[in-house]
Amino acid sequence: MVSKIAKRKAEASGSSSKFSETFSASWNAYYKQVSGNLHLRLIDSFLVVLVAAGIVQFLFACIIGDSFPLNAFLAGFCACVGQFVLLVSLRMQWVEPFPGVSRDRAFVEFVGGSLVLHFLSLHFVN
Amino acid sequence: MAQSQALRWIQLLLKCTIFLSMTGAAVSSRLFSVIRFESIIHEFDPWFNFRATKYLVNHGFYKFLNWFDDRTWYPLGRVTGGTLYPGLMATSAAVWHGLRKIGLPVDIRNVCVMFAPAFSGVTAWATYHLTCEIKDSGAGLLAAAFIAIAPGYISRSVAGSYDNEAIAITLLMVTFMFWIKAMKTGSIMHSTLAAVFYFYMVSAWGGYVFITNLIPLHVFILILMGRYSTRLYSAYTTWYAIGTMASMQIPFVGFLPIRSNDHMAALGVFGLTQIVALGSFIKSQVSWAKFKTVMVVSIAFLLAVGVFGLFALTYFGYIAPWTGRFYSLWDTNYAKIHIPIIASVSEHQPTAWPAFFFDTQFLIWLFPAGVFLLFLELKDEHVFIIAYSVLCSYFAGVMVRLMLTLTPIICVCSAVTISKLFDVYADFSSKATDATVASPISQKTRIMTLVTKLTVCGTFLGYLYLFVYHCTWVTSNAYSSPSVVLPSRNQDGSPALIDDFREAYYWLRMNTADDAKVASWWDYGYQIGGMADRTTLVDNNTWNNTHIAIVGKAMSSPEEKAYEILKEHDVDYVLVIFGGLIGFSGDDINKFLWMVRISEGIWPDEIKEREYFTSSGEYRMDEAAPQTMKDSLMYKLSYYRFPSLFNGVEGTDRVRGQRIRQQDVGELDYFEEVFTSENWIVRLYQLKEQDPLGRDLHSAGEFARSSARGFKKRIAKKPSVDVRV
Numbered sequence: 001m002v003s004k005i006a007k008r009k010a011e012a013s014g015s016s017s018k019f020s021e022t023f024s025a026s027w028n029a030y031y032k033q034v035s036g037n038l039h040l041r042l043i044d045s046f047l048v049v050l051v052a053a054g055i056v057q058f059l060f061a062c063i064i065g066d067s068f069p070l071n072a073f074l075a076g077f078c079a080c081v082g083q084f085v086l087l088v089s090l091r092m093q094w095v096e097p098f099p100g101v102s103r104d105r106a107f108v109e110f111v112g113g114s115l116v117l118h119f120l121s122l123h124f125v126n
Numbered sequence: 127m128a129q130s131q132a133l134r135w136i137q138l139l140l141k142c143t144i145f146l147s148m149t150g151a152a153v154s155s156r157l158f159s160v161i162r163f164e165s166i167i168h169e170f171d172p173w174f175n176f177r178a179t180k181y182l183v184n185h186g187f188y189k190f191l192n193w194f195d196d197r198t199w200y201p202l203g204r205v206t207g208g209t210l211y212p213g214l215m216a217t218s219a220a221v222w223h224g225l226r227k228i229g230l231p232v233d234i235r236n237v238c239v240m241f242a243p244a245f246s247g248v249t250a251w252a253t254y255h256l257t258c259e260i261k262d263s264g265a266g267l268l269a270a271a272f273i274a275i276a277p278g279y280i281s282r283s284v285a286g287s288y289d290n291e292a293i294a295i296t297l298l299m300v301t302f303m304f305w306i307k308a309m310k311t312g313s314i315m316h317s318t319l320a321a322v323f324y325f326y327m328v329s330a331w332g333g334y335v336f337i338t339n340l341i342p343l344h345v346f347i348l349i350l351m352g353r354y355s356t357r358l359y360s361a362y363t364t365w366y367a368i369g370t371m372a373s374m375q376i377p378f379v380g381f382l383p384i385r386s387n388d389h390m391a392a393l394g395v396f397g398l399t400q401i402v403a404l405g406s407f408i409k410s411q412v413s414w415a416k417f418k419t420v421m422v423v424s425i426a427f428l429l430a431v432g433v434f435g436l437f438a439l440t441y442f443g444y445i446a447p448w449t450g451r452f453y454s455l456w457d458t459n460y461a462k463i464h465i466p467i468i469a470s471v472s473e474h475q476p477t478a479w480p481a482f483f484f485d486t487q488f489l490i491w492l493f494p495a496g497v498f499l500l501f502l503e504l505k506d507e508h509v510f511i512i513a514y515s516v517l518c519s520y521f522a523g524v525m526v527r528l529m530l531t532l533t534p535i536i537c538v539c540s541a542v543t544i545s546k547l548f549d550v551y552a553d554f555s556s557k558a559t560d561a562t563v564a565s566p567i568s569q570k571t572r573i574m575t576l577v578t579k580l581t582v583c584g585t586f587l588g589y590l591y592l593f594v595y596h597c598t599w600v601t602s603n604a605y606s607s608p609s610v611v612l613p614s615r616n617q618d619g620s621p622a623l624i625d626d627f628r629e630a631y632y633w634l635r636m637n638t639a640d641d642a643k644v645a646s647w648w649d650y651g652y653q654i655g656g657m658a659d660r661t662t663l664v665d666n667n668t669w670n671n672t673h674i675a676i677v678g679k680a681m682s683s684p685e686e687k688a689y690e691i692l693k694e695h696d697v698d699y700v701l702v703i704f705g706g707l708i709g710f711s712g713d714d715i716n717k718f719l720w721m722v723r724i725s726e727g728i729w730p731d732e733i734k735e736r737e738y739f740t741s742s743g744e745y746r747m748d749e750a751a752p753q754t755m756k757d758s759l760m761y762k763l764s765y766y767r768f769p770s771l772f773n774g775v776e777g778t779d780r781v782r783g784q785r786i787r788q789q790d791v792g793e794l795d796y797f798e799e800v801f802t803s804e805n806w807i808v809r810l811y812q813l814k815e816q817d818p819l820g821r822d823l824h825s826a827g828e829f830a831r832s833s834a835r836g837f838k839k840r841i842a843k844k845p846s847v848d849v850r851v
Contacts (some may be wrong), residue, residue, distance in 0.1 A: 022412045022420050029411040070381060074374065082367035088403070089314055089360035098312040098357050110316035113364055116318055120371045 029106045033095070047084060054080035075125035082117045086110055144267055145254075149247035152274035155598060156243035159284045159606035163623070165239045169664050170649060172288040174655030176238050178206065179215040179288075183222060183234050190215070191377065197661045198651065199579075199673060200643050201696065206520045208377045209669065213330030214293050215233055242283035242292035250274045252299035253534060259306045259507055260500070261542050264549075269541035272593075273299075277600040278485035284606055291530055294331035301327055301337055302514075306507050308345075308365065312357025317364040324365070325372035328379055335388050336531060338373075340517065341365065342395035344510045348440040349402055353506055359403050390436060401428065466637065466727055470720035473527040482522075484604075485529055487596045488589050489540040496539025499546055515539060524806030544586060551582040572592040610653070624708065627653065630701070630808035633801050634658035639698065645692055646701035647681070647714055647721060648674050675728040678721035681714075682733055686824060689758040689796035692813060700797065700811045704764045706779035706786075707771070707806040714779065715747065718760050736848070748784040756790045763811055765791045766799060795827030827850060 027077050057077050093106040101109075129210060159168070167176045182190040193207035222237045250270040257269035273279060282291040301323040308316035316732050345362045348354065370383045370392070383389045401424075409417050468474055482490050497515050500508040522532035554576075614625040623820040634644065635658045643661045644654050651665020664674045680691040692700065705713035719738070726733045737754040740746050745759070755761055769777040769788040777786045794811070801810040817826045 018416050018419050022408060022416050025412045026408045030407075071374070074381070074384070077373075078367065078371045082371060085363035085367050085400075086314065089312075089364055092356040092360060093312070094821040096356070098360075100311055101313050106314065109318070113314045113368065116322065117368050117371065120368065122373065123375060124371065 040091065040095060043087055043094065047087055047091075050080050050084045050087070054084070069126070072125050075121040078124075079118060079121040082121075083114060087116065120123050140265070141267070145251070145270070148250055148267075148271050148274050151271075152246045153243040153249055155275055156246060156280060156284045158602045159240070159286050159608060161615070162602070162606055163608050163611050165236060166286055166608050166610060167235070167238060167288055167656070168284070168286040168610065170290075171290075172238075172286070174652040174666065175214055175288050175290070176235070177656045178210060178843055179218050179238055180234060182212075182215045182219045187216070187219075198655055198665050198667070199670065200585075200661045200663050202670065202673065204667065204669070209667070211290055211327075211328075211330050211332065211376070211378060212287070212288050213297075213326060214241075216329070217293060218288075218322050223608055238288040239286045242287050242289075243285050245293055245296045246274065246279070247285050249279070249296040249299050249534075252296065252303050253537060256299060256303040256306060257538050257541055259303070259310065260511060260538065261545060265545035266539045268540045272489060272537035272541055273534055275594065275597040275601075276486055276489065276533050276537055277372055277597055277605060278529050278536070280597070280601050281485065281605045282530050284601070286608055288380070290331040291333075294327060294333055295530060297323055297327040297330055298337065298531065302510075302636035305341055305361070305365065306510060308361040309358060309509060309510075312355075312360045314360060314364050317361045318368055320361075321365045321368035321372060324369040325375070328373040329376050333531065334373070337391050338383075338389055340510075340514060343394040343513055343517075345399065346391075346395050347513060348506060349398065351509070353466050354399075354402050354406060356403075358506075359399050362399055363396060366392060385655075387440065394432065394436075394553065397432075401607065466720060466723045470717075470724065474525050477526045477529060481526065481529065484600065486533060486536050487593050489593070492543040493536045493539035494539075496541075496543040499542055500539070511535065511538060544590075547582070547586060551579045554579065585600060610657075614708075624710075624805055624807070626805050626807035628657060630801060630803045630810060631657035633803075634660055634699070634701075634810065637801075641672050642698040642703055643696050643698040644699045645677055645680065647703075647717060649717070650703065660699075663697065671724070672728055675725040678725035679729060679733060681718070682722045682725060682738070682758050684757040685759055685762055685794070685796050686822075689813065689823070697813060699800070700759075700763060700813070702760065702763045702809050702811075704768075704806055704809050705781050706764065706768065706777075709780040710807055711781050713759060713764075714725075715764055715805070716781065718744070718758075721760070746784060747779055747782055747786060749787050749790060751790065762791065762794060763809060765795065766794055766809075766811075767791075768806075774785075793827060793831065795824045 004100065034044060052086060054077060057073065057080065061073050061077075087110075090110040093101065094103060097103055149568040167173055178190075178193075181193060190212070191207045193205075194203055195206040196203040198204050198206075205707060218234070218237050222234050224234065225232050225237070226602050250273055253273045254266040254270035256266075258266040282289060283295070301320055303314050304320035304323060307313070308320050322335070324337055327337060340499075341362070345358060348358060370389075373379050373383050374381060384393070404425050405421060405424075408420070431666075432735075486493075493515070497512055500511055502699075518532040518535055519527065521528040610627050612626075614622045614624045616622045631653065634642075634654070638660060641661060643663065644658070645663045646654060648664040648666060649667060654660055654662050655665060664670075664677050668674060676691065676695065680688040683691065703710075703713045704715070705711060706715070719735070722733060722735050722738055726735050737752060738745070738758070740752055744750070747755070747765075751761075765777070765779075765786050768779075768786055769775060769791060771777060775788055778784075779786055795815055797811040798814050799809070800812045802808070814823055817823055819826070821829070
């Protein structure tokens with residue numbers, strides 16, 4: 001989804017200067033947020049890896065044209081997507097902790113959620 | 127400090143006591159059925175669940191999942207392990223094993239019978255926590271008390287009602303409780319728990335689709351209201367990612383979450399939250415004017431792509447279109463026209479208005495007030511309750527059995543109303559604080575206030591008392607009947623039980639070959655399988671409409687043709703339910719039109735519904751009945767020998783109040799009566815063997831009758847029946 005948006009942004013930037021301005025402002029803010037914060041950079045690089053892994057699996061299924069066995073493909077793909085959203089949730093809490101949930105607790109919850117997710121995908125992959 | 131500590135302890139103690147007594151009330155009011163009747167599995171579906179549980183306990187979990195049942199849907203069989211929701215059976219098997227481990231070897235039947243009452247206590251607990259999140263613990267306790275004894279929920283969870291719903295409502299409330307918690311805190315743990323219980327729910331009941339659509343709807347409404355937050359993102363995406371993956375582990379659900387349209391809303395909202403998350407990050411960085419154009423263009427583009435994609439995928443068959451049951455939710459006539467099999471089930475009929483009052487008593491008029499009060503506050507979690515209320519009110523109006531999902535939310539909303547009312551009117555402490563301030567209020571006003579408060583509180587306490595009274599009465603009189611054993615009265619007014627079903631099923635079990643095939647209408651399939659342990663042609667699973675239509679066709683065809691059809695399917699016995707003697711209205715003659723309709727759907731040339739009505743369009747069984755009706759197998763099997771009970775000329779059918787003539791019923795040539803139960807409710811016929819001389823059975827019968835006329839009366843072995851009315 002994120003990559004789709006970025007591509008979409010890139011296409012439209014030529015026609016509208018607003019798009020490019022918005023894009024650069026967001027990029028700058030993001031750069032400022034990440035620079036000097038090792039945790040966030042670690043999380044983000046993991047996110048990129050997950051997106052890449054997801055895209056590779058999806059393309060593989062598309063190009064080969066045969067997603068049999070479907071459960072194996074789904075397990076791999078859903079594990080990437082699930083891990084991605086869990087990580088984004090953790091990242092959000094890292095940037096600005098939710099009331100009542102400390103960063104440490106958020107991390108422990110993240111690990112717990114990931115364990116459940118990966119147990120399920122292991123079970124599903126057969 | 128110490129005082130507040132003590133106060134908290136007292137509060138805790140009180141809460142525990144209240145909970146214990148509430149669970150006690152919930153369980154004991156569900157035990158009426160055991161006290162009035164006995165520890166027995168009720169109705170139809172529970173018999174299958176019970177049979178499946180026994181299989182699970184005897185053969186282990188892996189064999190259970192791979193169970194191919196060749197004793198139903200003869201000769202097709204049923205891939206039972208892959209077409210059931212195993213949650214219920216797995217839970218009771220786990221309970222059974224657990225009890226054995228701690229040295230309490232309980233019969234599996236008792237575990238199954240007591241299953242629903244035990245889980246109703248858990249439901250009360252979950253409802254308490256849910257309502258606590260909505261309002262406060264006072265409302266929570268009220269809601270828990272309501273759900274514990276509300277007849278709308280009891281109707282599906284009395285002892286012996288061992289059905290999927292018994293556990294599903296509990297899981298529904300637990301899932302919603304965790305969802306509300308997750309949504310409020312954004313905690314990954316809570317939404318993981320919500321996903322885990324969602325998985326449990328998927329494993330237990332097909333109604334999980336309700337959760338699959340309600341939670342995304344809640345999120346969607348919140349996003350539209352501009353209430354998106356990072357907490358919402360964290361809660362929803364975690365729930366969806368884990369929950370969807372988990373739901374695909376159930377064999378019966380399989381790849382539906384990515385294939386069927388019923389689940390697409392959840393996926394769409396999942397995608398939407400990703401976009402909104404990105405959007406809100408950008409929004410926080412740039413000015414509103416810039417963001418607006420970006421947003422509008424992107425939204426239009428994404429909507430077009432999304433809608434087009436959905437249509438394209440459905441068109442090319444990657445996503446299954448909506449199912450018939452889904453359509454029948456929106457168009458109440460849909461099922462009647464397109465899928466008579468769904469419409470024929472009585473619990474799929476629209477709800478009669480009095481049923482709402484009957485099932486929830488005074489909660490039904492507090493319910494809208496509760497929704498209104500939540501509207502006034504309209505916090506994020508209130509949106510959920512409102513969406514749930516609106517959707518379920520509609521669904522409950524369309525289908526009787528969805529009353530069950532409406533009841534919990536009625537309890538929650540009414541509890542909010544009453545607790546709000548008591549917050550205002552039961553607050554007598556204000557007098558003390560008023561006294562310290564130099565009160566400008568006159569003595570008279572103060573007394574008036576007190577009187578008003580006392581009146582309101584008194585009235586509502588009265589209502590609450592009436593509610594408890596009503597619930598107890600409804601539970602003990604309306605919802606405790608197992609429908610396998612029927613309550614009745616003797617002529618002197620003393621209570622009696624009509625036990626024809628078990629009598630007949632036991633006869634089947636003891637007197638027929640182990641591999642005998644029994645043809646009956648599908649309603650009795652599960653009971654025959656569970657109680658008589660004989661092979662059936664069709665049962666309540668109704669997965670194969672054509673197979674059911676075959677039985678319907680046999681029942682509505684003339685004797686000779688029916689014999690042919692049944693012989694083709696290797697049938698040995700035919701079972702019909704006949705209530706004409708005792709006045710049992712749920713018999714096969716009253717269901718007969720559905721048999722005709724369903725078979726007409728498959729063979730419109732051979733079976734025509736119109737021919738089963740009189741020329742003036744009436745449904746009659748007496749001399750005015752049309753010839754097609756008089757010839758049909760169902761008519762013959764139901765009324766065979768019936769007039770002989772009444773001097774042999776005319777019998778009175780007590781259900782339809784009509785006179786049945788001997789010459790209309792005639793003789794049976796192809797079937798032989800083998801058993802008729804005490805009150806004639808269950809009648810069993812055996813298919814005759816082919817004639818050894820090669821004649822067709824009709825002429826053989828004619829010959830036997832004409833030769834017998836000359837000599838002596840034919841001695842037929844008939845079961846001795848004495849009429850008890």
